[in-house]
């Protein structure tokens with residue numbers, strides 16, 4: 657996938673492209689990535705990219721002309737690209753959007769600075785606005801890195817194990833189970849016994865239950881919309897029975913009692 661970033665700070669991306677999985681993805685050609693400097697497309701003598709807001713107020717607004725010229729130049733390099741503005745006003749990025757984006761041939765990510773970009777630009781030259789969450793950054797660069805990172809690792813061939821992206825948090829709608837490595841006891845805390853048994857079916861069951869428990873405690877919202885497997889329903893029913901017993905409730909009163 658071709659990834660072009662339009663930014664006033666292209667150097668911020670040098671370290672990003674050149675480490676770990678991102679670096680490997682670039683080296684093996686899974687992604688072709690470049691940051692283009694919006695300032696290079698400001699045609700006035702001082703390459704000005706911002707100006708004061710019409711109507712007054714604090715802060716500066718990104719001028720439309722340099723951004724429009726930069727987007728058009730990026731589109732020449734990547735004609736099939738979607739042009740995405742990083743913005744707190746956008747759709748909130750998640751793993752589902754990352755998965756959709758991983759099959760795109762190309763994307764152009766536009767990073768705003770200052771108070772925002774001139775509205776007339778977004779109308780004509782931007783296909784989507786994407787937010788990474790409900791907070792304000794000093795600019796869209798870090799948000800663009802978040803999106804590029806999450807999308808890149810979903811491109812086939814980027815991650816080592818054939819199934820490692822499939823097993824992550826969110827790929828099945830649950831948070832991940834806990835992970836352990838050596839030593840078997842660390843500062844008095846032991847690794848759960850089942851993980852040392854080599855009994856793969858039991859380990860899978862333990863992991864599923866731990867995933868469900870974490871999701872139930874930390875992110876119950878994720879359990880709301882999601883379809884459950886029969887095995888997951890069995891685990892939840894068992895918890896329900898154990899809680900009922902703990903609370904001293906009569907079995908007849910619960911759905912479990914209905915035969």
Ligand code: 4FL
Pocket residue numbers: 742743744768769786787788789790791792793794795796799
């Ligand atoms: C972009 C915040 C995407 C959250 C300032 C400029 C932002 C952002 N998601 N803040 N862009």
